[in-house]
Amino acid sequence: MSKKIGLMCGSLRKNSYNRIIANTIADLNVPAAFHLIEIGDLPLYNEDLEAGELPASVVAFNQGIRDADGIVIVTPEYNSGIPGVLKNALDWASRPPRSGALQGKPVGIVGATPGGLGTALAQVQLRHTLEAMQVPCLPFQKVRISQVHEKVNAELKVVSDERTKQNIQSYIEHFVTWIEHRSN
Numbered sequence: 001m002s003k004k005i006g007l008m009c010g011s012l013r014k015n016s017y018n019r020i021i022a023n024t025i026a027d028l029n030v031p032a033a034f035h036l037i038e039i040g041d042l043p044l045y046n047e048d049l050e051a052g053e054l055p056a057s058v059v060a061f062n063q064g065i066r067d068a069d070g071i072v073i074v075t076p077e078y079n080s081g082i083p084g085v086l087k088n089a090l091d092w093a094s095r096p097p098r099s100g101a102l103q104g105k106p107v108g109i110v111g112a113t114p115g116g117l118g119t120a121l122a123q124v125q126l127r128h129t130l131e132a133m134q135v136p137c138l139p140f141q142k143v144r145i146s147q148v149h150e151k152v153n154a155e156l157k158v159v160s161d162e163r164t165k166q167n168i169q170s171y172i173e174h175f176v177t178w179i180e181h182r183s184n
């Protein structure tokens with residue numbers, strides 16, 4: 001059966017390059033079914049909110065993760081790290097301890113920036129956070145898209161650069177194969 005992959009975007013911006021890339025991944029011709037997991041409606045994490053019924057946005061977010069065999073996080077870099085909205089989402093996904101929605105769920109990382117380092121620093125920080133959450137992350141392979149404004153057609157909302165498209169395709173194929181082998 002084809003794998004279900006959840007896509008989480010670290011940017012809330014309407015014309016986000018990373019969102020365009022997440023949508024590109026959703027349309028790839030790979031043996032997997034993709035769904036987007038939204039993080040923009042999540043409240044700021046506060047342990048008090050766990051005392052009663054969880055907010056509906058948190059329940060939907062956790063369900064989106066639990067429904068997936070693996071998650072691909074597509075994120076920009078803010079101030080040499082991951083955006084606060086993404087860290088907030090990961091903190092929610094880490095709760096309750098040892099049985100949070102993301103616990104043990106395989107994750108892949110893709111990042112894009114108009115800058116020159118392709119979100120390298122954000123990706124290091126993200127791996128560090130995922131490790132603390134006991135979340136396995138696809139080793140070795142990386143997709144770090146620099147100068148993204150030259151590789152995406154922002155009006156048509158598509159990746160226009162062939163090589164970038166191929167890199168994304170090959171990363172996602174590899175990710176799907178990885179989670180297939182993990183679940184055997």
Ligand SMILES: Cc1cc2nc3c(=O)[nH]c(=O)nc-3n(C[C@H](O)[C@H](O)[C@H](O)COP(=O)(O)O)c2cc1C
Pocket residue numbers: 011012013015016017018019075076077078079080081112113114115116117118119
């Ligand atoms: C608060 C803030 C901090 C940023 N810091 C970085 C950074 O450290 N490294 C980087 O490559 N780009 C940085 N940028 C530029 C973002 O990469 C750029 O705004 C990008 O388009 C955001 O991704 P998006 O298009 O998916 O929203 C920063 C942007 C903002 C708003």
